[in-house]
Amino acid sequence: MELTSESSSSMRSKSGVGQVCDCGLPAKMFISKTARNPNRRFLGCELYKEGGNGHCKYFSWVDEEEVKGWPRRALVEAQAEINEKNKIISQLSTTIMELKGDLERNQLQKKKIDDMEAIVSRQRLVITGLTGLLVCAIGVIVLG
Template sequence: MELGSSSSRKSRNSGHKLCFCGLKASINQAWTDKNPARRFYGCPRFKFGNGCKYFSWFDEEEGTEWQKKALIEARDEIRKKDRIIEQLKVTIAEMRSDLEKKQMETVKDEDEITFSDAPSFHPILFRLKTQ
């Protein structure tokens, strides 16, 4: 059967649609410009590349053109924001890495100052305590 076929069979016991493989058809959601958020039945093996290409709409087409346009615009806005979020995650990870490096450099510098200056300050501190 070709992709886009609307033939279906229902199992006798459960009332669920079965694909041509005899498996319970899965319910998916289309996000194409022509059918935004429209649900359909498909072979559960289709996404793995070995399905029977069973297809039928879950419901009758509903909605007006402005509703479809609004859904498409919302989908596109969500995708845009998802891309921005991913970019921000990368930036945050880079900044955290830079911060950790700076903190390690600061600790190293503090250790060098402490060890290099300790002998010269030690006698002064000793004199202050004994007076």
């Protein structure tokens, strides 16, 4: 990334409030994910991540210097741990969605089973009634 000229960056405050990039859009704060500059905040064109504004090269670090030595290693390790935990969270979220789908399918199957049990129960009642009627009819014919 290319740094802007000193004359244009001197008009901007380091807080990012009210800063405007070289193409006139409000500057947006980003966080670096690189190993060289882990978690450093910088300002850039708001279209930076969309790649929609190729002519605007506005870039300005919010903090003044690169992190070096053990603090840098600690930041890199922390970022790696965060990335690993985010990966686990993503996997767990996928598993939760799959389990919710399974639960919904099981609940649907249980409702179908309950409906079928109700139908079978009504059919048993009808068969029992018809059997009683048949026994009565046979009794009348035989004893009649």
